[in-house]
Structures are given as structure tokens and as C-alpha cells.
Amino acid sequence: MTDAAPPRARPERHDPASYEAKWRERWERDELYRARDDAGEPFYLLTMYPYTSGDVHIGHWYASVGPDVVARMRRMQGHHVMLPMGFDSFGLPAENAAIDRGIHPAVWTNDNIERMRAQFRTMGASWDWSREVVASDPGFYRWTQWLFIQFYKAGLAYKAMAPVDWCPKDQVVLAREQVLGADRRCWRCDTPVIKRDLEQWFFRITKYADELLDFSQIDWPDPILHMQTNWIGRSDGAEIDFAVAPVAGVDDGTEPIRVFTTRPDTIFGATFMVLAPEHPLTARLTTDDRRTEVEAYVAAARRESEISRLAAERERSGVFIGSYAVNPMTDEPIPIWVADYVLPGYGTGAIMGVPAHDARDWDFATRYDLPIEHVVAPRGTEPDVDAAFTAHTDDEVLVNSGEFTGMSAAEGIRAITAHLAEQGMGGPAVSYKIRDWLVSRQRYWGAPIPIVYCDVHGPQPVPDAELPVLLPEDVDFAPTGVSPLQSHPGFLAAVCPVGGEPARRETDTMDTFVDSSWYYLRYTSPRNEEAAWNEEAMRHWMPVNLYTGGAEHAVLHLLYSRFFTKALRDMGHLSFDEPFLALRNQGQILGADHQRMSKSRGNVVNPDDLVTQYGADTIRLFLLFIGPWDQGGPWSPTGIEGISRFLARVWAVGQASFVETSPPSVPGLPGFNPMTGEIPGSGGTNADLQLATIEGEARNLERVMHQTIRDVSEDYAGFHFNTAISRLMELTSALVAARDAGMAETEAYQQAVDTLLRLLAPAAPHITEELWERRGNPYSIHRQAWPVADAAMAAEDLVELPVQVDGKLRDRLLVAPGTPAEEIERLALASERVQAYLDGRPPARVVQIPGRLVNVVTSR
RNA sequence: GGGCGAGUGGCGGAACGGCAGACGCGCCAGCUUUAGGAGCUGGUGUCGCAAGACGUGCGAGUUCGAAUCUCGCCUCGCCCACCA
Numbered sequence: 001m002t003d004a005a006p007p008r009a010r011p012e013r014h015d016p017a018s019y020e021a022k023w024r025e026r027w028e029r030d031e032l033y034r035a036r037d038d039a040g041e042p043f044y045l046l047t048m049y050p051y052t053s054g055d056v057h058i059g060h061w062y063a064s065v066g067p068d069v070v071a072r073m074r075r076m077q078g079h080h081v082m083l084p085m086g087f088d089s090f091g092l093p094a095e096n097a098a099i100d101r102g103i104h105p106a107v108w109t110n111d112n113i114e115r116m117r118a119q120f121r122t123m124g125a126s127w128d129w130s131r132e133v134v135a136s137d138p139g140f141y142r143w144t145q146w147l148f149i150q151f152y153k154a155g156l157a158y159k160a161m162a163p164v165d166w167c168p169k170d171q172v173v174l175a176r177e178q179v180l181g182a183d184r185r186c187w188r189c190d191t192p193v194i195k196r197d198l199e200q201w202f203f204r205i206t207k208y209a210d211e212l213l214d215f216s217q218i219d220w221p222d223p224i225l226h227m228q229t230n231w232i233g234r235s236d237g238a239e240i241d242f243a244v245a246p247v248a249g250v251d252d253g254t255e256p257i258r259v260f261t262t263r264p265d266t267i268f269g270a271t272f273m274v275l276a277p278e279h280p281l282t283a284r285l286t287t288d289d290r291r292t293e294v295e296a297y298v299a300a301a302r303r304e305s306e307i308s309r310l311a312a313e314r315e316r317s318g319v320f321i322g323s324y325a326v327n328p329m330t331d332e333p334i335p336i337w338v339a340d341y342v343l344p345g346y347g348t349g350a351i352m353g354v355p356a357h358d359a360r361d362w363d364f365a366t367r368y369d370l371p372i373e374h375v376v377a378p379r380g381t382e383p384d385v386d387a388a389f390t391a392h393t394d395d396e397v398l399v400n401s402g403e404f405t406g407m408s409a410a411e412g413i414r415a416i417t418a419h420l421a422e423q424g425m426g427g428p429a430v431s432y433k434i435r436d437w438l439v440s441r442q443r444y445w446g447a448p449i450p451i452v453y454c455d456v457h458g459p460q461p462v463p464d465a466e467l468p469v470l471l472p473e474d475v476d477f478a479p480t481g482v483s484p485l486q487s488h489p490g491f492l493a494a495v496c497p498v499g500g501e502p503a504r505r506e507t508d509t510m511d512t513f514v515d516s517s518w519y520y521l522r523y524t525s526p527r528n529e530e531a532a533w534n535e536e537a538m539r540h541w542m543p544v545n546l547y548t549g550g551a552e553h554a555v556l557h558l559l560y561s562r563f564f565t566k567a568l569r570d571m572g573h574l575s576f577d578e579p580f581l582a583l584r585n586q587g588q589i590l591g592a593d594h595q596r597m598s599k600s601r602g603n604v605v606n607p608d609d610l611v612t613q614y615g616a617d618t619i620r621l622f623l624l625f626i627g628p629w630d631q632g633g634p635w636s637p638t639g640i641e642g643i644s645r646f647l648a649r650v651w652a653v654g655q656a657s658f659v660e661t662s663p664p665s666v667p668g669l670p671g672f673n674p675m676t677g678e679i680p681g682s683g684g685t686n687a688d689l690q691l692a693t694i695e696g697e698a699r700n701l702e703r704v705m706h707q708t709i710r711d712v713s714e715d716y717a718g719f720h721f722n723t724a725i726s727r728l729m730e731l732t733s734a735l736v737a738a739r740d741a742g743m744a745e746t747e748a749y750q751q752a753v754d755t756l757l758r759l760l761a762p763a764a765p766h767i768t769e770e771l772w773e774r775r776g777n778p779y780s781i782h783r784q785a786w787p788v789a790d791a792a793m794a795a796e797d798l799v800e801l802p803v804q805v806d807g808k809l810r811d812r813l814l815v816a817p818g819t820p821a822e823e824i825e826r827l828a829l830a831s832e833r834v835q836a837y838l839d840g841r842p843p844a845r846v847v848q849i850p851g852r853l854v855n856v857v858t859s860r
Numbered sequence: 861g862g863g864c865g866a867g868u869g870g871c872g873g874a875a876c877g878g879c880a881g882a883c884g885c886g887c888c889a890g891c892u893u894u895a896g897g898a899g900c901u902g903g904u905g906u907c908g909c910a911a912g913a914c915g916u917g918c919g920a921g922u923u924c925g926a927a928u929c930u931c932g933c934c935u936c937g938c939c940c941a942c943c944a
Contacts, residue, residue, distance in 0.1 A: 223864060223939080233943065235944080261944060262943095343942070346943045347943075352944085358944070360942060433940095554939080626872060626884095638885055639886095641884095643884080646884085722873070723883080727882095728883095806925085812879080844924090849877095849878060855924055855925060856924090857925090
């Protein structure tokens, strides 16, 4: 370029700090993201509300930015989006801060909330803060208490003595779901839990076990559905009564023992019976000569259950109790044993031992020399009575089973269950692994359970008018194993709502998962003081259209919330079956050391510093770009610079007032579009070429633009943010090339820039708003219509078809779309390179996938 | 022990029956810059001077064609774990 370019102003350097805060303030002032109840076509998009742990870290950003992109695109597409935000602010860490550092839990929590709000605001996410919900706010927990009472009145909340999991460090009981791993550790502090018999409050989630297994109305990730299914653990089988052989002086044999089995077809092979140590009949059926040994075993088993145990590797143990049951099919007496491999809480706490076909029974029988009878065998094989343990196969038939011999296992199950039912000795039965949800906690920082105990009238719910039962502030937080509220006389003293007698208040508080089981309902009318939610608003917004959060809540929050919804529906409070229609899980951002981020490991990444250095948009884009959003991964800042460069390029192409003058790389030739490769060789002069190219460039740019609209729209909706950003980078590269080719003043270029900004706006809201304004467009870009792809414009003029010979790439054809197959085949076979590889052999056939490829096959 | 998922360049990843490695990082060379930084252009899977050959954890299979589907194995991750 020898012509002296006219002097022009250099482009302004890209400096996010100069505009990001300004726009955030403007959007808030204008209530740009306010969700209105009276607007049409609602779309409720929700992110699991964060725990008030202290500081916002990079994981919060990662979890928030994905749904924010979707919310922003949906708004531009015309939906009325509600994207609320709040805080899961009850829980143990607040109380531990009080114990460790003498800060009141409320103070600690509120300080954290204030700091986190400010930190969250730097993200520029489109949350509607006017709907903020805080679980520890009396205005919220009043309704948590009200809901408890509804559950109590509906018979879904009850108090019972039960062996429960107890964390000795946190001095509190845990729900079964909060005990993790084979060594049974506390979900919060990792301490091995112990068993204690305590009277506790439960929610009757087991009543909904079957309905919770039905996922037909929801679009959730398969792994979550699997986890919930396995957790609920439905087993279909039969319950069978085994008569007890009368033992003089011990038992008259009137009460049978009921067992649960999934394989009633193997009953002819039941050669012994096992009771759980806790089974009520154990003591009654023990003969005097066995009593000492049995009692010692039962006592040992109870101690055993109180220490951490790695159960799977232990040798099976048990004790014969001296009496016999009768196998109802063979009429043979079978010995009754007690053994701790039978669990008290599952099935009936008693089993029939079928050692030939159950691995555990086999171990037990071989250790104690009990008889082994084979009663099923793979179809077509001779039953081998001396065979070792036989695992079940898909196609097995009954053997040695009287009139049932020869039936398939499935037939046998039906026939034997029916037979037993006729005899009044059992029938079909279902068993579940899931237990009722233990919701009481011996802690201060939670919603007090609104029950008072009266000596005359028993436990009574606190009347609605007296809610909330407020947490007192002057409390001694030292952990004692009972709620700190118990040593607060003012809190403890109550009056019976029925008769006015002096009464005692319940001092346990609710599990924080009770709060999160309904907070999404509160967002629909968060300031309502008359009710937990406004009926009309609930119907307008619920159910949540799209929910996002971590997969670690699969059998906790996500299961509890489904239970709550179904229970409240049955009480007449809700009008739908499922709370969250669609669910997407984000992956976890780990520390650089591949460990979970935690203060104690010192691997926490603080986004504030990154925002100061690069700006919020860069961090947002970087998090979206590092990989599939549902995958997460270890934190590595490598690559932030690449995003920073990308935004600088967007900044350069987005400024209307400035036309870049950087010279093409090859003097005399225009820069060419990297999207489409080179211009085919031309004999024309440079000037001819330049002109032809500019026309071609306009068409190319248009095509790339429409392809990008199509791909980015799909990718955002599908949470494939990483590929969406890469497409936007390609469009930006195309714009840079077009500008260098001298097209900056063309309509095509200007349109493409505006389109780029709108497509990028959900991911990078600040820079796009700034450039949108600088280009003279009306405020706000976030209120503009989403671009729509024109399929015809996105179509390629020429397609390049790979030509294979026997599956190996040998040549390429450049053809117009819609070229007839015969013509393509002719061109392919005419190719010199194809001819060379054919080497005179005739092609056996030619495979064509229209628009994709040609494969010339020589053999067969 | 059971269930689910994943293994692709130096790195993050893309493609998910049809041109393997899009996009980005890093690296190399050149240009530009008073210098530093930044920026720009080109290159960058492996072997080979090249033609070319080989290449998606390993081994088989299906197919005209496999990173993608099927079977077996190995490794890693997550969930459950004596559930009859």
C-alpha cells in the first residue's frame, strides 16, 4: 500500500473499567431485569440459591453465568423471564463461627450476605434482586414454620424414637441422605457418624416413594434420575409367612415370621431363616440353652453398629437361636439364626436363607455348615445338586421344586406367590430403601419447629397468628448435644394453644433442606405477608421452567423439593406435580490442585482480583469458553489472555467512528476471508481481483453471519457455551478480514457488526451495551430482538465434497449444492487422483452421502 | 462388590456414523515497535527430504466408511454399598 492513508484517529484502547460499572448502575436504575407478574409468556429460570459461606468464589460465577446467558437470550427472544436470587442462610457454619469467634450467627450471616451481594453485582448478571429471598429472615422462616404445621396436620410430619445417625463433632443428628460413603461420614465435617436412639421429627417422604420414581413429566439429566431411582430403591417381591415350630416353654407357634424376598421362586431352597438382631421375635424365640450366646451376639451387634464399619469385607457371623421355622413349601423344619447381615430397617427384618442362589446366604451356610439345595438352573442344563453357588442368569428354570419344577423363574415367581396368597401365607410385596426424612436438628441457627408440648393436651402446633416462633438473640452457643434453645428459659416457656396451660416449646430447629424445599415458591411473591405465596403469582410462574445447579444435590435438595411439591399439591396448596420441569447441572470448578476449592486447602480463586485486572465480561466469557459447562474442571487461568484479545478485537470492529487502516499482509492483494479459504487462482489484474473479491466478501460475510446466528442460538439454548463463543470468534475474524479488505463502510459489514453485538450480548453484557450505544443504536441492547437466521442466506454457494477411495480421502470436489448424484459420480471418477488410486480396477460401487462425501469402493 | 460416566495434539477442548484436531492457550518464524509489553502475518498431531504412511486408552467386531455403534479388557472420576 503505497498510497498515503489519510490520518485518522487511533482506535480507543479497550478499557473495560471505563464502562462496566456505569452500565451495571444504569441497568439497576432502570430495573431492566424486573420480572413482572402481569406480563405474558412467563419463563422461570432458577439457579440454586447459594449458601452464605463468606465470599463469592469463582465457582459461584461459573454456576451463575450459564443460566444468565440463557435468561438474557430468552428475554431477547420475547420471553418474560424471572431470574431471581437469594441466600440459603441457615445452617451450621454460622453457628460454628459463633462458637469459634464469638460472632452471633445472625451477624456473621448478614455480613456475609452484604458482602456477597456486592460481589455478585460485579458479574453483571440479570438477576431480579427485588425478589431476593433470605432463608434466615423471619419473614421467610415464618412460612417455613407454617409449612411444617401443614405437614403435621396432614400426617406427613411425625415424631418418633428411632436409631438415627449422629455426628459427634457437630453434635447433631443427620438425615440418612447427609451420611456419605462406605465409612459413613458427616456431609459437612467428614467425621464418622454413630448411631443413637433418639426421638426425632420426620417427614413421611416414603409415602411418595412410588410417585417419586415417575420422571415422565421432567427433563432432567439421566445420572440424576438414576441416583434418585437407586436411592428410592424399589424392589418388587413377596412377603411370606413361615410358621414357627412350637417349642415347649418358649413359643406356641401361633405367630409366624414374615420375610421379604425378591425371589419367592427359590423358596424350595430355603434351608434356614435369619432374623436381624433387632427383630422383635429374636428374644422370644430363643431357647434357654441358647440364650446366653444369643444375648451376647445381639449386644455385640448393637455395639458394632455404633462404630464406623467397613462392612463389605467383614466375615459373616451369626448365632443359632434354638428354634425352628417351617418351610411352607417343603414342610421341612429350618433352623432360625440371628445375624447382623440382615438389616432391621429393610423389608421385614427377616429373610429366608437360600444359600444355593444368594451369595450372602452361601457364605453364611458354608461357614456354619447349613444345608444347600439347588432349586433353579440355567435352562437346558442338568441340575447339579453338588454345584457350588450359582449366580442367577437371565433364562433359568425351577428344579427340585415340586409341582413348580420346569417353570421359568418369572412364571415361578408368579405361581408360587399366588399359591402362598391362596393359603393365606403371604403375597406380593414391595420394599424400598428410602427412609423417612429426619428433619429435626439440635441446633440454634435454623427455623424453630413450631410445636409446644402440653402435659394435658400433648404436642400442639403453634397457631398461625403466633408465627413466627422467633429465634431469641441472647443464647449460649456452646455445643452440648442438645439445642442451645433448651437452656433459654424465655424461649422454652410457652402456653398450650388448646387449654392455656403452661407448656414447653420444642427446641429443635429444622434441617436447612426444609428451607430449600420451598424457596422457589417464595420467589413468586417474596414480600407477601398474608401467605407463603400468592395463589395467582404461583400459578403464573410455577413450575420452574429451567433449574440449574450442582449434581451433588441429586438425592438431597432435588428429591426433597419433589416430595414437597407433591405433598403440597395433595394438601390443595399447589396445582402441579413437579417443581422443576428441566434441570441442567453445571460441572464443578476445582482448584488448580484438582481438589475441591476450600479455604483450608488455600486453593480458592477470588474473582474480584480477576475482574479488576480483566473486567467482568472477560471473566464471564472465559468461564463459558473453557469447556462444556456441565463438565467443569480444574482452574487454570491460561487462556484468559485469549479472551481479552478477542474482546479487544470486538472493540475494534464494533466502533463505527473508526475504520482500521492496518495494511493487508500481502501488498496488492486483499486480505481474504479465513472462513472460506483462498480465492481460486485468477488471471485478472489486481484491480479486477479486488473488485470481485469485495462483492464476494459481502456475500461471504452475510453467510457467515447467518450461520453464526443459527449456531449460537442453538448452542446457548443447549448450554454449549464453549462452542457458541468459538463461533462468535470466527464471526469476529471474518469481520476483521472484511474490514481489512476495505468493506467497513458497506451495509453488509455494518449489519454483521450489529448482529455480532446482539449475539454476544448475553455472554458479555457490558462491552456490547457500550458499543451498541457508541454505534448510535437505541438503549438497551438487552432489549433488542434476537437475530433470526435465514437458512437460505446461511447456505453455502459451493460445497466441497471429500472423495474417498475405499474409505481413504483422496481428492475433493467443489460443486454447487443440488448437483445431481450422477454428475458428482462422473466428476469423482474422472478425478486424476481417484484414477491413480483405482489403477485400472473398475469401481464396484460408489457410495454418496448427499452434501457430505463420495466414496469409491473397489472391492466386492 | 454394584451402577453410571469419561479416556482425542504440549494444554483446555471440537467433531458424536462421513474431511480427526474447529476455537483458544502455548510454542516457532517473520513483520511492526526507541525499548519493554502489546499488536499483526504465517506455521504448529507423529514419522519422513519428499511422495507418502501412521494416528482418537488396549484388543476384537459390525459397516463402503468407526473417535463416534457392539463385545471384552485397562485406567480415571462420580454415586451407592450386607437392601434379601
